[in-house]
Amino acid sequence: MAVDKREHIMEHAISLFADKGFEGTSIRDLAQVAGVNVAMVNYYFGSKEKLVEAILEKKSSYMKDRIEELEANTNLSELDKIDALIEDYVNRILNGASFHKFLYKELMDTKRDVIHTFLNNSFARNTRNFSAIIQKGIDKKVFREVDPILTVTSIIGSISQVVVSKSMCNQLLLKPEGNEPYADEAFKQRLITHIKSMIHAHLLVK
Amino acid sequence: MAVDKREHIMEHAISLFADKGFEGTSIRDLAQVAGVNVAMVNYYFGSKEKLVEAILEKKSSYMKDRIEELEANTNLSELDKIDALIEDYVNRILNGASFHKFLYKELMDTKRDVIHTFLNNSFARNTRNFSAIIQKGIDKKVFREVDPILTVTSIIGSISQVVVSKSMCNQLLLKPEGNEPYADEAFKQRLITHIKSMIHAHLLVK
DNA sequence: AAATATTAAACAAACGTTTGATTAATTCAA
DNA sequence: TTGAATTAATCAAACGTTTGTTTAATATTT
Numbered sequence: 001m002a003v004d005k006r007e008h009i010m011e012h013a014i015s016l017f018a019d020k021g022f023e024g025t026s027i028r029d030l031a032q033v034a035g036v037n038v039a040m041v042n043y044y045f046g047s048k049e050k051l052v053e054a055i056l057e058k059k060s061s062y063m064k065d066r067i068e069e070l071e072a073n074t075n076l077s078e079l080d081k082i083d084a085l086i087e088d089y090v091n092r093i094l095n096g097a098s099f100h101k102f103l104y105k106e107l108m109d110t111k112r113d114v115i116h117t118f119l120n121n122s123f124a125r126n127t128r129n130f131s132a133i134i135q136k137g138i139d140k141k142v143f144r145e146v147d148p149i150l151t152v153t154s155i156i157g158s159i160s161q162v163v164v165s166k167s168m169c170n171q172l173l174l175k176p177e178g179n180e181p182y183a184d185e186a187f188k189q190r191l192i193t194h195i196k197s198m199i200h201a202h203l204l205v206k
Numbered sequence: 207m208a209v210d211k212r213e214h215i216m217e218h219a220i221s222l223f224a225d226k227g228f229e230g231t232s233i234r235d236l237a238q239v240a241g242v243n244v245a246m247v248n249y250y251f252g253s254k255e256k257l258v259e260a261i262l263e264k265k266s267s268y269m270k271d272r273i274e275e276l277e278a279n280t281n282l283s284e285l286d287k288i289d290a291l292i293e294d295y296v297n298r299i300l301n302g303a304s305f306h307k308f309l310y311k312e313l314m315d316t317k318r319d320v321i322h323t324f325l326n327n328s329f330a331r332n333t334r335n336f337s338a339i340i341q342k343g344i345d346k347k348v349f350r351e352v353d354p355i356l357t358v359t360s361i362i363g364s365i366s367q368v369v370v371s372k373s374m375c376n377q378l379l380l381k382p383e384g385n386e387p388y389a390d391e392a393f394k395q396r397l398i399t400h401i402k403s404m405i406h407a408h409l410l411v412k
Numbered sequence: 413a414a415a416t417a418t419t420a421a422a423c424a425a426a427c428g429t430t431t432g433a434t435t436a437a438t439t440c441a442a
Numbered sequence: 443t444t445g446a447a448t449t450a451a452t453c454a455a456a457c458g459t460t461t462g463t464t465t466a467a468t469a470t471t472t
Contacts, residue, residue, distance in 0.1 A: 432455095439449085
């Protein structure tokens with residue numbers, strides 16, 4: 001049961017950190033929500049900060065492998081690779097919306113330096129690797145001479161913007177408060193379609 | 207000196223809240239950085255939370271007025287209005303990068319309910335008003351039948367993504383740590399050019 | 413002199429963490 | 443397979459700090 005309980009605590013921590021922030025979530029809050037004793041967090045993870053590191057270690061190879069795999073793939077066209085990445089990003093980010101929100105908060109936060117640096121490097125490397133695919137398409141003269149880094153920034157930014165606030169999202173979709181937009185397959189598809197359409201026009205059109 | 211000191215405290219608060227978060231910034235931190243006594247924050251603002259409300263009240267008509275003004279304007283084409291808004295957003299957000307980061311964190315955070323609700327409504331309303339301009343362009347058959355809400359989401363998301371982390375931004379621009387990318391006029395222009403180019407292709411091309 | 417601004421000190425509450433006792437699970441010789 | 447020995451897990455209580463805030467005295471302005 002030991003491993004299960006660790007993950008049980010981590011899942012609740014992700015959701016609380018996403019909504020209330022790291023400092024905004026007390027270990028007593030977390031313990032209560034997760035249904036464990038206050039001492040358990042320090043027992044299993046050593047400290048509140050190490051809990052964050054454990055969460056990142058567990059969850060954070062994230063898109064890295066997928067991007068590098070696609071970058072190396074020689075069968076797919078650059079446009080196919082970008083389409084695949086758009087789909088993957090939307091699915092990964094929307095399915096793990098709380099985790100992504102939590103990542104984002106930590107990325108913005110300079111307080112926990114090791115974590116801040118780690119996340120900055122991860123995000124920057126993923127963006128760079130992704131943009132290398134676009135650059136290859138430009139070199140092959142399949143794509144227009146767009147700004148590869150900022151194009152990737154727009155893709156990630158489009159998805160992240162959606163995930164920043166559930167209630168803003170519901171307002172924009174004209175859904176009632178309490179709706180779960182990120183779990184809605186139709187919305188996921190709508191977002192994928194929009195981003196693909198925008199990026200295709202951006203990359204391909206004269 | 208009273209008003210000046212109030213604003214002096216607010217400016218330092220914005221920058222600290224942006225980097226360390228609301229709960230991550232103690233009043234003692236703030237007082238020291240701002241060079242005032244700990245009691246001054248409560249003396250001038252009443253509480254730490256009311257300090258946030260004062261900051262929002264001061265700074266947060268933000269883009270609302272500009273969007274509504276442009277929406278009502280009958281001289282400009284829809285495309286001109288969108289271009290104007292892209293420029294305004296980039297300039298406003300990058301010039302007030304700390305403030306925007308702080309806004310974003312509060313938008314993501316559900317802990318302070320009044321503020322969370324207020325910001326959600328503001329962001330949603332701005333997005334809706336902005337998208338109404340796009341909708342009008344679609345109705346006039348000047349624009350393609352794009353997704354207006356998600357198109358605005360992409361514009362705002364593209365800019366926000368840049369502002370989320372200064373060190374990620376510097377890494378991507380191949381600038382040394384410590385560089386101030388948001389103050390760089392050339393980068394601002396590069397971002398404006400990219401977004402305009404992407405959105406134009408998205409809106410206009412068959 | 414009255415009102416406003418500033419201060420150091422003190423407040424209770426909440427914080428992350430540790431403790432020492434208790435229970436549950438596992439190990440392993442008989 | 444049993445039952446003592448060892449380890450792991452859980453708990454309530456307490457620890458020392460830090461937190462936001464208040465106080466009461468002092469300084470400055472008006």
